[in-house]
Structure formats: C-alpha cells, structure tokens
Amino acid sequence: MRNKNVVSLLILVLGTLGILALTHAQNAPEASEKGKEVYEQSCAHCHGTEGRGDGAAAENLLPQPRDFTRGLYKIRSTESGELPTDQDLFDIITEGMPGSSMPGWETALSANERWEVVAYIKTFHSGFKEREAPPREISLEGKIPFSEESVEIGKGLYTELGCVECHGNVGRGDGTSAPTLTDAWNFQTWPANLTQGWTYRGGSDTEDIFKRFIGGIAGSPMPAFEGDSFLHFGLTSEESKRLTELENMDEMTEADEEASNQFYEKMDEAVNIALNRVEGVELSAAEQQLYDNAMKVVYEKSWHLANYVKSLMPEERPEPAIGNNVLRSQYIQGELPTIDDAAWETSEARYFPLVGQIVVEPRQFNPTIDAVNVKSFYNDTEVVFLFIWDDRTYTTGDETDETTGKPLEDALAVQFPVKVPQGPTAPKPYFLGGGRLPVYLWHWKASAPEQVTELTAKGINAAEVQEVQADLQVKSTYTDGQYKLWVKRALKTEDKKDLQLESGVFVPIAFSAWDGSNGDIDTKRTITSWYTFVLEPVPSSRRFIYPPLIAILSFGLLVGLRAAVQRRNSVS
C-alpha cells in the first residue's frame, strides 16, 4: 500500500518536472522577463533599451556598442553571412571584448542570467526567429600546427591577400587605407594592430584568428575569406603553382594555352558553385565535392595565415612598469648608444600603458595609442632614453582642429617633477598638474622630429616654455606604424627649472601621447599617472671584497675554535 503511494507520488513529481521542462524548452527562444530585467540593468546603458546601440554611454565609445537590430555580429564561430550561435553570444557576454569597453560578465552575472540575456538580445533581430536551419559553423578540423614553415607561407599570403593595405607591413594597423575605414554604421574604425594580441576583440588564439578569416568580422571592413579571396580558388596547390609558371612564361605553346584555359575554367566553376551556395542553391553531390576540395585549400591557407598573425604578437600583454618592474637606466662607460645602435636590443623595454585623459575638457574617451615602451642608458655625464610607441598614422599637422584651429599632429610628452620628492611621504606634483609643485616636461612633436622643447607646468593647461633650453639631443623615426624617439641630456644642468639626475634616486615619471589623426589636441590625449624611474647604481665593487672576506673569516673562526677546544682538552 505504502509502496504504491510512493510510486504514484514519483510519477506525479516526474510528470510535473517533465511538463515544466517541455514548457521551458518551448519558451527558450522567447525572451523571459528575467532576460529583459538583466538587460536593462546591465546592458541598456550602452546598447540602448531598444537594442540599437544608443545607450547613454554610447556617444563616448569607440568601438561603438553593438546595434543588435541589424543582426551584424563581429565575433562568430559561424560562416560568413550567418548569424552567431547562442554559444557565441554567451561567450562574448561571459568574456567581454578586449580592446573595447565591453567587459566580461562572468562574475557579475550568473550563467543563467547570461543565457536569459542571450535569449533577450535575439529578440532585437527578426533573423534569429526566422532562421530554419542551425547556422553553418566553421570547421576547425585540419588545423595546421604552428611552425616556422607555416609562418613563412602565411607571410606570403599576408601580402598576396592585401592584408598590408589596412594592417600594414608588419601588422601595426598602419596600412595606407587605415585612416579611411568606416563600419556599417559609418563610424570610423581602425584596423587591428596585429602585434597587440590583447586588443583582439574575439581573442587571440590561433583558432580565434582563423574564425575571423573564414567568418569575417560582420559590419566591419574585415572581409570573410570567400572563394575568390585567395589566388587561384578551386585549384590545388600544385595546380596553382603550375598556373603561375604558365602565366609567367614569355611564350606559350598551344598545349600550355590549353592547360591554362582548363585551369581558368576550373576556377570559374568553383567560384560559381561558391556563389550559388551563398544564395542557397542546392548543390549536387559532385558540386559539393568540388566546393569542399576548393575550400580545403582556402582553409589550409587560412591556418597558415593565422599562424603568421599569431607570430606577430608577444604571448601576453607586457607587465606594466609598476613596483619592482620600474624603469632602470643602465650604466655604461663611455659613449651612449645612438638611435640605431645594436646596444638597445640588449635592454628590455619597460611598458607604460596609456589611458584616455578624461579629467579635464576636452577629454579623450577613445584612445588609439596603447602604450609607450621605454629603454634607457646613462654614463658619468649624460642620460639617453629611447621611447617607442605604435601609432597607425604619421600626422605632422597638415590638418587643423576645428575648434581650436591648431594643427593636429602626433606628439609625446615626458613628465618629471622639478624636484624629486624626498622620501615616500613627501608631496609630489599632481600628475596632471594643478598643484603647488611644478613639473618639468619634454615635449616632442612630429612636425619638428629632431627637437624637444623643455616646459615647466603647474597644471595641464598651464605649461610654459622654459626660457633657458638645455642642450637636448633628439632623433626620431617613424617606420611601419611605430615611432622611435631618442633623447639625450646631461645629468646635471645649470637651469634651476630642470630636473637634476643622480644615480640611485627614484624619480617619478609620467607620459602623455597625442595621435593627431584621432583628434588628439591639448588635453585631449592619452596619459599615464606617475611611474618611477631610476639611474640604476653601478653595482658596488664591494660585492667582490666583503663576501670572500667573511667566508675566510668564518673558516678561520671554525679552525680557531677547534684549536681552542683541543688545547683545553690537552690541558685537562
């Protein structure tokens, strides 16, 4: 009797759960109240209550928050023209988009909340509801592992495909078309600096890069690798090689002409099949086979290219020059290295990440310069610095700012206090100026590439050119999207408004950088707060004297002790 009750109770419970599960499954594509609630609390301020990417914060953001209504999603694991999978959306919400203002929500929202938001976001674009088949996902099969050969092939493809046009010779996003690019919403957009993996919106694993190639970055100028992206789509690599040979012949025999025509026909056929496929035409088995073979080559090339792009970046974002990682100027005897001296290669750069200056109007909410890298040497009388930073454009003031009428140009400022604070509690000048203590600045502009002006400032808008200009030696270069600025100064000067340098003293240092093509001017710029630099003292030669002395002494003591004990033993 009792068992029967238990069984019927079980059936009842399981039945209810089953019905619940079914209704949940049916409701899943529809947005729940919960999804809307989470969206409005956590997403709407950027993406807008209607999902149009026009929230309160949007005007200050570049890249702009996604407008969900057009169904253009940059980061997908699906083929070109497809909407993302739910997992794609979930992953982006979870991990965020590096290099943009989209944060990861892994800790702030529960997994359940994130899924609810995914469902809600999908309601903004009808395509999600209307699609009948699941989206075609990019196959990661046949991944070509990283190797020097693969990188070399990828490097060739980088040029062949025209990546250089936007991403530049070595990938710093400084191609000739870089300043002209806009996205599907007509906002300016910059090509990725491929050497900075930490700014890749969809992650910088080789697989991530590969997916961006095959799927494209929807809404941006980055195209998907379609059939005819690569040379000789539809041919195997041997056939492609043969065709190139034929094309380069000065004179062709009839047989050669015949052979090359066959190759062209094969390529045309492959392109036609690819176009039909995009338009949704059903492919015959033979056509599908032909297409698959052609795509296999595209996939292979894409893996090589992904390996090449991967080779352009350091494994991780460099550690900032905080704590014990301070900038240490190394002592050398005799002449300091010139700008192109090989000695710079022996010294590791310190990394100073820049952020937009948003304290004083006009403000820069959308910085384009990631960081300044600095190396330094000094000798008995002089110090030399090498400042290195990436800037996609070389801007020397040909255009002027609309509001101020001043020329827009690239520039760098290095800031020190005039007097080094004595001790950790002593006041420093405010890093953006404005306090009672003045700062000493080196100001370099791209329009005067061999000149640095010394300034004194008590505020970000209150800089004055010093009357006495120290004899600073300056050189600079701009190559492949990267500035190098070389500055040499005497350790000591006669001018009381200059910083006087002494070995072993920790000196506050800060930077500002301007990217003219990003509208940077005056206070609209990128900045760092105070960091530290030191002329690393020459290691004391005492380190070769005292330790051996102490070792010998301690040995002597042991011997003496033994002798004393022995003597006492013999006496007793």
Next chain:
Amino acid sequence: MKRLSLFTTCLIILVGSWVFLEFVVGGLISVPIPGSVVAMYMGLVIIAILVHISVEDSLFQEFLRPIHETLVDDRRRLRRRVIAVLIPIFLLGYTYSIIAQRANPPGSPRDAHPSPPLELTYKDEVIGAMQDVVNPFRHYEKDDPEAFKAHVENGRRVYHQNCFPCHGDHLDGQGHFASYLQPLPANFQDPGIIPNFQESFFFWRIAKGGPGLPAAGTPWDSAMPVWEDHLTKEEIWDVILFLSDYTGYQFRTFGEAH
C-alpha cells in the same frame, strides 16, 4: 632507533618553529607574517632553548657534546670537513646577495579613505557640516517612489556618461581604463565601501576628486577628476543614489541608531 641528541632535538625545534611560522601560519593559515615578527618569535624560541639547556650543568654539557665531538673527535672527521666548507660558502652567498641586491622603489603609504574636511562645499558654496548633510533626494525613496526612480535613472545616465570608463559597468572598479591606474578606482561592489561612508563623504570625494584629497590620500597620484567642474550638484546627488540602488548597499547614516 637511536635517541636523538639534545643538540639535534634543539636544532629540530628551532628549524621546525621557523617552518611553522613562515609556511604554516604565514602560508596555509594566513597571509605571510612580516619578517620582524618572525624574528621576534624565533628570538623567544632561542631564549627558551637556552633556558632549558642551562638549567643544569650536566644538561649543558650534554648539549655541547656533539659540537665538541664534531670539532675534535677523529670519528667525526667527515662531518667536520663538510661543515667547515658549507658554513663559509653559505655566508659567502648570503653576504653577496645582500650587497648586490638592487634597490627597489619605496612603497607609497596611502590612506585610501582619509578624513574629510569639516564642511561640505560645492565649488565655493558651503552646503553644510560634513556630518549633517544628507542627500536632498534620499527622502523620495519613501515619500515619492516615482520621483526617486527618476533621480536614480538620471544618476544611471550620469554614471555611464562619466564614471564607467574607470569604475566599470558593474561598478566593481574594473572599467576599461582602470587596469593601469594607480591607485585603482574604487570598487563600489566591495561591502566595505558604501556601508562605511555617509553620502556626504561620497559627495566630497566626487566633487573634489583626486586633487581635493588631503596629503595622506596622496592627491598627486589619483586620477579621479574634480567632478564639480563637470557635474551639477543634483547630478552628483543622483549618481550617489544610483550607486546604492545598483549595488543594493545602504550608505552609512547617523541619528537613526537605536
């Protein structure tokens, strides 16, 4: 098994105590213990050992016996030689590492929440005594929920147009500009922040920003703007309402305690 000599026992106690302090208490159980504290405890252990071995003369002789043997006994020749080499080598390395050590920059002692001034001001206008000033829109929470909601929404707008690049979408101090600022932007999701301060304190910190801090708060390092230059009084009070509304934390209040 051979009984351990008194000397070995004392050595084991000494090393064991050090390992316990350094790695068990200062590692497994809690955060690392400062070197000076470890030194103090180790001093106590050494005194205890010295007291113990010097209680009786025979005990002291027993303690010295292995040292004595190592020094002169021919059966301990190998041990003697090993020690005669190891001790000088250890001292050599140790003094070298001390002399050749690179100097590191001094840490900055910073009071993250220094005492506010006695008077709360906006630009030059005195609002009132820091202790007494309350958020003028806080009472809507009870009196007029609709009006309160409008103020919170305005605060939400102000926050996302001005504060979120540093303090973050989730108010956790992890905005996209935040990672390399020193000091880091405040994390309002930290339970130790909002509940410990009055709204007037927040108004002061927002209005005067980093430069308005007293010296103990190292104003020269803070990237916090002087928001009274950009925002109206109402906007600052509204953004304060939004901070507590979004995080669910209540600001500290006085005068309502039981």
